[in-house]
Amino acid sequence: MVPISTQGQGDRSERGAPALLEVANVEVIYSHVILVLKGVSLEVGKGAIVALLGANGAGKTTTLKAISNLLKSERGEVTRGSIKLEGRSTTDVTPHDLVRQGCIQVMEGRRCFQHLTIEENLLTGAFARSNIGKSVREDLDRIYQYFPRLKERRKSQAGYTSGGEQQMCALGRALMSNPRLVLLDEPSMGLAPQVVEEIFDIVGNLNRSTGVTFLVAEQNTNIALRYASHGYVLESGRVVLDGTSDQLLANDDVKEFYMGLSGETRKSFKDGKHYRRRKRWLA
Amino acid sequence: MPTPFFVLEVALSGLLAGLLYSLVALGFVLIYKASGVFNFAQGALVLLAALVFVRATEIFDAMGPATVGFWAALLATMAVMVLVAAAIERFLLRPLVNQPPITLFMATIGLTFLIEGISQMIWGSRVYTLDLGIPDEPWIIHGLYIGKIDLFAAAVAIAMVIALAVFFQFTRIGRALRAVSDDHQAALSIGIPLNFIWVVVWSLAGMAALFAGLVWGAKLGVQFSISVVALKALPVLILGGFTSIPGVIVGGILIGVSEKLAEVFVGPVVGGAIESWFAYVLALAVLLVRPQGLFGEKIIERV
Numbered sequence: 001m002v003p004i005s006t007q008g009q010g011d012r013s014e015r016g017a018p019a020l021l022e023v024a025n026v027e028v029i030y031s032h033v034i035l036v037l038k039g040v041s042l043e044v045g046k047g048a049i050v051a052l053l054g055a056n057g058a059g060k061t062t063t064l065k066a067i068s069n070l071l072k073s074e075r076g077e078v079t080r081g082s083i084k085l086e087g088r089s090t091t092d093v094t095p096h097d098l099v100r101q102g103c104i105q106v107m108e109g110r111r112c113f114q115h116l117t118i119e120e121n122l123l124t125g126a127f128a129r130s131n132i133g134k135s136v137r138e139d140l141d142r143i144y145q146y147f148p149r150l151k152e153r154r155k156s157q158a159g160y161t162s163g164g165e166q167q168m169c170a171l172g173r174a175l176m177s178n179p180r181l182v183l184l185d186e187p188s189m190g191l192a193p194q195v196v197e198e199i200f201d202i203v204g205n206l207n208r209s210t211g212v213t214f215l216v217a218e219q220n221t222n223i224a225l226r227y228a229s230h231g232y233v234l235e236s237g238r239v240v241l242d243g244t245s246d247q248l249l250a251n252d253d254v255k256e257f258y259m260g261l262s263g264e265t266r267k268s269f270k271d272g273k274h275y276r277r278r279k280r281w282l283a
Numbered sequence: 284m285p286t287p288f289f290v291l292e293v294a295l296s297g298l299l300a301g302l303l304y305s306l307v308a309l310g311f312v313l314i315y316k317a318s319g320v321f322n323f324a325q326g327a328l329v330l331l332a333a334l335v336f337v338r339a340t341e342i343f344d345a346m347g348p349a350t351v352g353f354w355a356a357l358l359a360t361m362a363v364m365v366l367v368a369a370a371i372e373r374f375l376l377r378p379l380v381n382q383p384p385i386t387l388f389m390a391t392i393g394l395t396f397l398i399e400g401i402s403q404m405i406w407g408s409r410v411y412t413l414d415l416g417i418p419d420e421p422w423i424i425h426g427l428y429i430g431k432i433d434l435f436a437a438a439v440a441i442a443m444v445i446a447l448a449v450f451f452q453f454t455r456i457g458r459a460l461r462a463v464s465d466d467h468q469a470a471l472s473i474g475i476p477l478n479f480i481w482v483v484v485w486s487l488a489g490m491a492a493l494f495a496g497l498v499w500g501a502k503l504g505v506q507f508s509i510s511v512v513a514l515k516a517l518p519v520l521i522l523g524g525f526t527s528i529p530g531v532i533v534g535g536i537l538i539g540v541s542e543k544l545a546e547v548f549v550g551p552v553v554g555g556a557i558e559s560w561f562a563y564v565l566a567l568a569v570l571l572v573r574p575q576g577l578f579g580e581k582i583i584e585r586v
């Protein structure tokens with residue numbers, strides 16, 4: 001198997017500049033007793049698209065919420081490890097301040113404000129910004145360029161728009177905060193393959209044209225790895241595999257367990273003999 | 284047989300009284316929508332606002348002309364209500380964040396007694412008169428008696444609702460408030476600071492309490508029973524739905540009108556004062572038929 005590394009994500013050079021996001025050995029406990037993340041480490045380079053893969057309950061959402069500091073409101077807590085945004089620790093930074101620093105999460109299930117119109121939803125995304133007024137208007141137009149469908153539906157109540165439109169709305173709303181890093185949680189959830197393709201296409205476009213970095217949690221391994229440069233595979237709260245997308249796509253275990261390409265009966269990833277070969281993470 | 288004219292007069296006085304209930308209920312709805320907290324202390328806030336206003340008027344009247352004194356006292360009381368809101372957020376809501384709604388409900392019951400206790404320490408338990416400068420004589424239009432103070436109350440309630448509607452619909456903070464009431468987790472995730480939002484809604488509820496307190500205080504004198512009368516807002520809420528601002532207006536009017544009509548026309552038949560409990564019976568009846576209230580927000584469900 002090819003050696004696995006995280007080098008070369010986006011424009012992050014090997015000159016030793018810190019990654020945009022560094023997650024090291026993070027442990028998360030819910031309600032003081034439920035240990036969910038057991039030492040997750042990952043890096044996201046500036047300007048990259050990185051995929052966070054794993055089955056149901058692997059801990060993808062928990063990892064993203066640990067980064068965006070949304071765990072507290074769910075009685076979850078980071079009990080060990082560190083999370084750094086551009087070298088600065090995010091412990092004790094409120095979600096409001098994190099958004100102002102450029103890190104925003106698009107939550108699983110889209111979570112648009114159902115009784116607000118699409119345009120109002122987008123505008124709420126600019127709430128945390130300090131520059132309001134004209135530049136907000138300009139950004140709104142920019143969002144409409146990326147999502148022409150949203151422009152058509154701008155006066156509709158979000159609750160009455162389609163799943164795909166709501167996903168676009170949630171993404172557009174996050175972009176209205178002028179982020180540098182978007183934590184995108186399962187954008188493909190419940191959407192038709194064609195719509196999923198459309199969403200990822202927009203993500204790819206945004207990434208290329210504006211340099212926004214994405215960490216995308218996905219169960220849809222295939223499409224996520226097509227757009228991402230790197231991927232991490234989570235299982236039961238641990239990173240069991242990581243590498244460039246090409247490496248992961250070529251990996252037999254990934255093929256078998258996450259893309260269903262092998263005809264063998266399904267078994268846990270842990271049974272695979274390659275499992276132990278994974279890179280040992282920072283002590 | 285009562286003349287239609289008399290019925291109209293009774294209904295009208297009920298309508299005006301009902302708008303006052305709406306004003307108190309409005310405070311409940313604002314807080315409930317933005318934080319899911321049922322604020323039992325709204326009645327106590329009405330009392331507190333009225334007492335603060337009385338004290339502020341005393342202070343400012345001693346300093347200058349009465350008209351200036353009124354506005355100065357009004358502004359000062361508003362400022363106090365905002366401070367109270369900030370204190371409630373800091374010392375009550377923030378420590379109890381993520382607790383179940385029942386815990387927060389209990390906390391607001393505690394808050395009620397705290398506010399009443401502190402008020403009693405500062406103001407004692409005597410009845411204060413509150414003079415808004417509105418004469419207590421009714422207007423007589425084509426023989427129809429309309430209390431001036433009732434009319435003032437209605438105007439204040441309507442103005443407040445219009446102001447709120449504009450605020451919610453067209454301002455950045457108003458939009459954020461609606462976002463929070465739709466999905467507070469999502470609002471948090473896009474950087475809307477919930478603490479700030481809570482201070483805003485409790486301040487707005489404080490304003491609603493202030494206006495209700497002014498009118499009630501002017502009618503009945505400022506006394507501790509105000510916070511009990513404020514519980515009339517409950518049937519209004521049940522009728523109007525806990526989340527609807529137009530709902531509490533219509534609910535308040537319905538309760539006010541039907542309770543007055545019942546008092547005048549049904550009361551003598553059943554031989555008792557039914558005004559004090561009729562509203563609750565009406566609310567119960569509505570609850571049985573429409574649990575979400577007449578105007579409860581429709582939950583959007585796509586299929």
Ligand SMILES: Nc1ncnc2c1ncn2[C@@H]1O[C@H](COP(=O)(O)OP(=O)(O)OP(=O)(O)O)[C@@H](O)[C@H]1O
Pocket residue numbers: 030031034036054055056057058059060061062063074075076108186219
């Ligand atoms: N608030 C919570 N309290 C207790 N346990 C939780 C909580 N949230 C999540 N968990 C548990 O943590 C584990 C990881 O959940 P998480 O939502 O992070 O998984 P996921 O990888 O995002 O899964 P999915 O693909 O289904 O979204 C699951 O076993 C889940 O039951």
Ligand SMILES: [Mg+2]
Pocket residue numbers: 060061062108185186
């Ligand atoms: Mg998830």
